[in-house]
Amino acid sequence: MKPGLKVGLIGAGTMGSAHAEAYRVLDNAELVAVSDLIYERAQAIAAKTGAEIKTADQIFADSSIDVVDVCLPTYLHRDFVVAAAQAGKHVFCEKPMARSLQEAEEMKTACEKAGVKLGIGHVVRFFPEYIRAYDQVKNGKVGKVAMVRCTRGGFPLPTAWQDWYANYALSGGLVLDMIIHDFDYLRWLLGPVERVFAKGTRGRDYNRLEYALVSLKFRSGTIAHVEGSWVSSGGFHTRFEIAGSQGLIDYDSRKANPITLTVNKKDGTPGVPVPASAWAENPYTTEIRNFINVLDGKDGKIVDGNEGYESLKIALAALESIETGKPVNL
Amino acid sequence: MKVGMISFAHLHAESYASALMQMPEVEFSGIYDEDQSRARKWAERFGVKQFATLKDLLDSDIEAVIICSTNADHCRYTVAAAEAKKHVLVEKPIATTIQDANKMIETCKNNGVKLQIAFPVRYLPSVLEAKRIVDSGQLGRILAIKATNHGSMPGGWFVEKELAGGGAVIDHTVHVIDLIRWMLELEVKEVYAEYDRLIHDIPTEDCGLLTMELTNNVFATLDTSWNRPSAYPTWGDVTMTIIGTTGVLELDGFAQKYDLYNNEIKKAQWEYWGGDMDYFLVRDFLLACKNNLPVKVSGEDGLKTLEVALAAYKAGKDHQPVKTEDIK
Ligand SMILES: NC(=O)c1ccc[n+]([C@@H]2O[C@H](COP(=O)([O-])OP(=O)(O)OC[C@H]3O[C@@H](n4cnc5c(N)ncnc54)[C@H](O)[C@@H]3O)[C@@H](O)[C@H]2O)c1
Numbered sequence: 236m237k238p239g240l241k242v243g244l245i246g247a248g249t250m251g252s253a254h255a256e257a258y259r260v261l262d263n264a265e266l267v268a269v270s271d272l273i274y275e276r277a278q279a280i281a282a283k284t285g286a287e288i289k290t291a292d293q294i295f296a297d298s299s300i301d302v303v304d305v306c307l308p309t310y311l312h313r314d315f316v317v318a319a320a321q322a323g324k325h326v327f328c329e330k331p332m333a334r335s336l337q338e339a340e341e342m343k344t345a346c347e348k349a350g351v352k353l354g355i356g357h358v359v360r361f362f363p364e365y366i367r368a369y370d371q372v373k374n375g376k377v378g379k380v381a382m383v384r385c386t387r388g389g390f391p392l393p394t395a396w397q398d399w400y401a402n403y404a405l406s407g408g409l410v411l412d413m414i415i416h417d418f419d420y421l422r423w424l425l426g427p428v429e430r431v432f433a434k435g436t437r438g439r440d441y442n443r444l445e446y447a448l449v450s451l452k453f454r455s456g457t458i459a460h461v462e463g464s465w466v467s468s469g470g471f472h473t474r475f476e477i478a479g480s481q482g483l484i485d486y487d488s489r490k491a492n493p494i495t496l497t498v499n500k501k502d503g504t505p506g507v508p509v510p511a512s513a514w515a516e517n518p519y520t521t522e523i524r525n526f527i528n529v530l531d532g533k534d535g536k537i538v539d540g541n542e543g544y545e546s547l548k549i550a551l552a553a554l555e556s557i558e559t560g561k562p563v564n565l
Numbered sequence: 566m567k568v569g570m571i572s573f574a575h576l577h578a579e580s581y582a583s584a585l586m587q588m589p590e591v592e593f594s595g596i597y598d599e600d601q602s603r604a605r606k607w608a609e610r611f612g613v614k615q616f617a618t619l620k621d622l623l624d625s626d627i628e629a630v631i632i633c634s635t636n637a638d639h640c641r642y643t644v645a646a647a648e649a650k651k652h653v654l655v656e657k658p659i660a661t662t663i664q665d666a667n668k669m670i671e672t673c674k675n676n677g678v679k680l681q682i683a684f685p686v687r688y689l690p691s692v693l694e695a696k697r698i699v700d701s702g703q704l705g706r707i708l709a710i711k712a713t714n715h716g717s718m719p720g721g722w723f724v725e726k727e728l729a730g731g732g733a734v735i736d737h738t739v740h741v742i743d744l745i746r747w748m749l750e751l752e753v754k755e756v757y758a759e760y761d762r763l764i765h766d767i768p769t770e771d772c773g774l775l776t777m778e779l780t781n782n783v784f785a786t787l788d789t790s791w792n793r794p795s796a797y798p799t800w801g802d803v804t805m806t807i808i809g810t811t812g813v814l815e816l817d818g819f820a821q822k823y824d825l826y827n828n829e830i831k832k833a834q835w836e837y838w839g840g841d842m843d844y845f846l847v848r849d850f851l852l853a854c855k856n857n858l859p860v861k862v863s864g865e866d867g868l869k870t871l872e873v874a875l876a877a878y879k880a881g882k883d884h885q886p887v888k889t890e891d892i893k
Contacts, residue, residue: 377794378764379763379764381761381763381764381771381772381790381792382763382772382774382788382790382792384713384788430759430884432757432759432776432886433776434709434776434778434784434785434786435784436708436709439782444708444810446708446709446808448709448711448776448784448785448786450757450759450774450776450786452759456761456763457763458759458760458761458763458772458774460774460786460788462711462806464808466708466808466813467813478764478790478792478793478794479764479794480763480764480765481794482794482796483792483793483794483796483797560755560778560886561885561886562757562884562885562886
């Protein structure tokens, strides 16, 4: 047994697996329990980490467990976070915090009442390129920030458990699920948003081919543009451009690939080039390490329930604007 | 064919003049500019005549004029040239008001002369190729467009509302709207905009972002900001991402470049080698005049793009979407 905090993980899908890997490499936390409706998924994580397979209720009831990590589809966050808090566990919950502000409010209240910490998985704040840009902006490298453009996209929409991403009522679609990352980053960088106007394919066309463009006006004066796409070619990618009075930062993940591997096919014809990233530390691990360190009384950064709530507000405002065709004031 | 130029207030005049010089079948007759010293400078540079008055130029045997005055003067010069039966190629935007634009279109029509608006971007080889791809139908049905026309802050009369009609929004809305209309055959129905003066100490806005509803249920955004810092390797860009049901086209109009690193310039520079769009524009206009063919970019095309820019100003002030049909 490792020293440190004991963690129970609920949801062993894509994100659950990423979090499990983080606990495996941390030396002040241990994944002791994992739960998933799909037994094989829990089993795969158990085999890698030595965690026990349990039900969510068993995890809540286990007094040796300090932290519950919720990696469930968005519409389930509220129920499980509230239950974990009521059981006296600190909670880490994937973004977006919830499907509605009402749910997010209940999560915040439950954690405050129970006196436990709540962390929301706004992992972009832990990506080294985004951190570097944040620091440089704060150090005045681009002067006063005027105009920011962000892109997040790929193709196709991921097919997850019960295809829940494709169900707008459950996931909130592209705007709530994916480009909330950029809303959260921008809010961290630029402060509160004043006004949101957005357009998207939702409600007018295809649901699987989702695409959205969002215009944001910040109280600081800055204007921002966020593009979200499940239709873009060339694999998952992100971009940001931060233009200010003294300079400009331009980032495109497609141009920042240290490795591109092309393996020729057996018949001698050329294969498809596949870019690979090479993290000094996986940002999901950095995120979890920070959360655990704070619980452990060390230095660390948490994106807490209030922050998760504010970023959720922007995403929901964008969805409202898409629906009504009108700007939404925050 | 003899051609004259009216005003070198707009920096593109130099490029159009160079284009004229490259055409053996064209005679660049000379320049009239209210600013006499500016007229002298450019007349000497190109070895052409300096006309003392507008009347002298318009009384001469030229067949066409190229007008590169301030935006607010486009109307006055176009009307004078048309009444003297000269064909007109006028810098964009067509004018600063709908009334002026209508007057220009009508006067040219009544006098039987051609009016073309200088939208050179239509003549970029990359843009022509993009149009061929769009026309091939490979993208399926178009769903959305994301575009930018960034630039550096031009200064001078460009930042005076009375002369330019506005700042970054009017300057950089019209090119891309023209591309959208021509390439995709879509019209802008409604415009929302955020714009502000956020970078430079100037009277007009330097940043702008338009969000639009187009015909065929398509939506689009366009970033018109003058936000390339002086350290940037080039002047700006024209980009379009076109999202279709069966494909995505990414156009970066000036991507045909290499990187230049020079110790004296101190910053990296992008050297564009993709083709001289201004030359193609001027040649095309003169061919239309000579052969009495319809011009590629009409006054109505210029008017439609101006409507969008003016709608953006209203939307940005009211924080509400504005219908282009309400712009009068
Ligand atoms: N931070 C990021 O970069 C990022 C990336 C992707 C997803 N997410 C977020 O993470 C969350 C999970 O997404 P995902 O892609 O991992 O989804 P997923 O579908 O891959 O995984 C969800 C898992 O939860 C399990 N599950 C469902 N109900 C359960 C229950 N009652 N008890 C136990 N297990 C249950 C499912 O069997 C499935 O294995 C979502 O909120 C999503 O928005 C974040």
